[in-house]
Amino acid sequence: MSDSQRIHITDVSPRDGLQNQAVHLSTEAKLQLIALLAEAGVQSVEATSFVSPKAVPQMADAGELVPRIAARWPQLRTSVLVPNLKGLERAHAAGAQEIAVVLSATETMNRKNINMGLEQALDVSEQTLAAAQALGLRTRAYVAVAFDCPFEGETPLAEVLRLAARMHAAGAGEVVVADTIGSASPGMVKERFAALRGVVPVDRLAVHLHDTRGMGAANAWAALEAGVRRFDASVGGIGGCPFAPGAAGNLATEDLVLLAERSGFATGLSLDGLLSAVDFAQAQLQRPLGGRSIAWLQRQRDKRREAEAMTA
Amino acid sequence: MSDSQRIHITDVSPRDGLQNQAVHLSTEAKLQLIALLAEAGVQSVEATSFVSPKAVPQMADAGELVPRIAARWPQLRTSVLVPNLKGLERAHAAGAQEIAVVLSATETMNRKNINMGLEQALDVSEQTLAAAQALGLRTRAYVAVAFDCPFEGETPLAEVLRLAARMHAAGAGEVVVADTIGSASPGMVKERFAALRGVVPVDRLAVHLHDTRGMGAANAWAALEAGVRRFDASVGGIGGCPFAPGAAGNLATEDLVLLAERSGFATGLSLDGLLSAVDFAQAQLQRPLGGRSIAWLQRQRDKRREAEAMTA
Numbered sequence: 091m092s093d094s095q096r097i098h099i100t101d102v103s104p105r106d107g108l109q110n111q112a113v114h115l116s117t118e119a120k121l122q123l124i125a126l127l128a129e130a131g132v133q134s135v136e137a138t139s140f141v142s143p144k145a146v147p148q149m150a151d152a153g154e155l156v157p158r159i160a161a162r163w164p165q166l167r168t169s170v171l172v173p174n175l176k177g178l179e180r181a182h183a184a185g186a187q188e189i190a191v192v193l194s195a196t197e198t199m200n201r202k203n204i205n206m207g208l209e210q211a212l213d214v215s216e217q218t219l220a221a222a223q224a225l226g227l228r229t230r231a232y233v234a235v236a237f238d239c240p241f242e243g244e245t246p247l248a249e250v251l252r253l254a255a256r257m258h259a260a261g262a263g264e265v266v267v268a269d270t271i272g273s274a275s276p277g278m279v280k281e282r283f284a285a286l287r288g289v290v291p292v293d294r295l296a297v298h299l300h301d302t303r304g305m306g307a308a309n310a311w312a313a314l315e316a317g318v319r320r321f322d323a324s325v326g327g328i329g330g331c332p333f334a335p336g337a338a339g340n341l342a343t344e345d346l347v348l349l350a351e352r353s354g355f356a357t358g359l360s361l362d363g364l365l366s367a368v369d370f371a372q373a374q375l376q377r378p379l380g381g382r383s384i385a386w387l388q389r390q391r392d393k394r395r396e397a398e399a400m401t402a
Numbered sequence: 403m404s405d406s407q408r409i410h411i412t413d414v415s416p417r418d419g420l421q422n423q424a425v426h427l428s429t430e431a432k433l434q435l436i437a438l439l440a441e442a443g444v445q446s447v448e449a450t451s452f453v454s455p456k457a458v459p460q461m462a463d464a465g466e467l468v469p470r471i472a473a474r475w476p477q478l479r480t481s482v483l484v485p486n487l488k489g490l491e492r493a494h495a496a497g498a499q500e501i502a503v504v505l506s507a508t509e510t511m512n513r514k515n516i517n518m519g520l521e522q523a524l525d526v527s528e529q530t531l532a533a534a535q536a537l538g539l540r541t542r543a544y545v546a547v548a549f550d551c552p553f554e555g556e557t558p559l560a561e562v563l564r565l566a567a568r569m570h571a572a573g574a575g576e577v578v579v580a581d582t583i584g585s586a587s588p589g590m591v592k593e594r595f596a597a598l599r600g601v602v603p604v605d606r607l608a609v610h611l612h613d614t615r616g617m618g619a620a621n622a623w624a625a626l627e628a629g630v631r632r633f634d635a636s637v638g639g640i641g642g643c644p645f646a647p648g649a650a651g652n653l654a655t656e657d658l659v660l661l662a663e664r665s666g667f668a669t670g671l672s673l674d675g676l677l678s679a680v681d682f683a684q685a686q687l688q689r690p691l692g693g694r695s696i697a698w699l700q701r702q703r704d705k706r707r708e709a710e711a712m713t714a
Binding site for chain 2 (some may be wrong): 275276277278280300301302303304305307310311312317339348349352353354355381382383384386
């Protein structure tokens, strides 16, 4: 297996997955979810965010969660979202080793999301990245709404390239290009990553996909073909807003692993392990979860269990 | 729009979609489904099969259906499956202008499916293709289980290439490479079509995908990238066995259209028109249908209708 056949998955279910859920998971339950992910072979998680507990009460336990993860899984790469220097301070105080900043690629999205204009948001992201590096932390920088913006329509590619280049120049360890509303097509992924490779070395590029239109797996394949080897995904596809009927969440980790492994890539993740995490998450969130492959994966597991029971 | 950006979709829902359904559609209902497909812009359908009515009672009205389609939609390209010379005779008597033969790529699949060995099935396919051409009919030839066989595991690529080349040499207008059990990955699609292009001109190659593992759209993208422009698909993804929980059917026509159009390809099909066909089919079959994009497509339609109602 050459290095080019190895892909790196950050499971973002504890953060992007849980941040919009009606049911709020306890710190204990989050640790159980992360335990199941670690057992499944996940080596990198996005664990939480240091944002206002008023705005995102689901993440209010960030300061408690981070040191408990570090104590229990010292080898697990654990990233946390920070909106600004104040968030960085809290994350650092909690012992975080890696932080992520989020920069939206349009004026309106930044105003709606963080009540700042784009240029101010860019400043804040650069300052936060610089301060984090000064503290010796690893960093990721999201470029959000990098395909379409819910307010402005298609995001100009030139703007995405400009911001990705700025995040790279600011020292971001990974520049994570995000299809925040799940509107990308594989043709767009192909085109945009071909251009992005010109401004950020491909081994520093990651892709963050949502599966709103059922194209998450196709977009992941287009990214793989473009040379991208770093992916965000969320076990069970957790992340859709439960109040929008049919709204799909993130690209499901199990879908990505199935697609990649069947296509000759190595992920290091166990599909059975991921199914156990899906079981747990849906029991906690009290709604059915799972990506597009879940029915097939569960049938395979059932068949194997039946066969084992017969020979037992 | 260059020719290379134009894709050709054969909607197989009236045949591959309906042949395994618990609810049997009347001839009138099938004509209504085809009417909706034609209204949606579909220019090619696989309408029925001339097989034993005992084995496949859902297709028992083939002899009545074909002339009624021809009378009502003289421009609609209408293909029918024929298992052998006897089926061809019946299809020809009914006025069929295009037939398809099905050759499975493994010994066991042929034995289970048509109680013949592979070499005998190859003979029958070649004879049927020759006879159909002598009658002036257009022809398609399926190479089934071209990725994996449910009985023999992965189908050797060399065997798929041999059979595809034989079907091409026998004059098949299209060689339809079929992922019959929906086990293909985009990596396999890429590899196999790169090789298939060496034995069949790419404009004579078509791909027939199932969505069992949620990789139908990703596989379609891999086929597009390999230069394939001819696709089978089934509106609403009809085609799964209703007795196998979670068993997915064919690649949904609406998923393929959404992916292709958003990626810069032209299909000539209307998503709204396809949604009407899904509505009709699920009312008839009394179960929810729709591909991976259906929830999003329906939400868009609902929003548009609400907006129209407000301005009305």
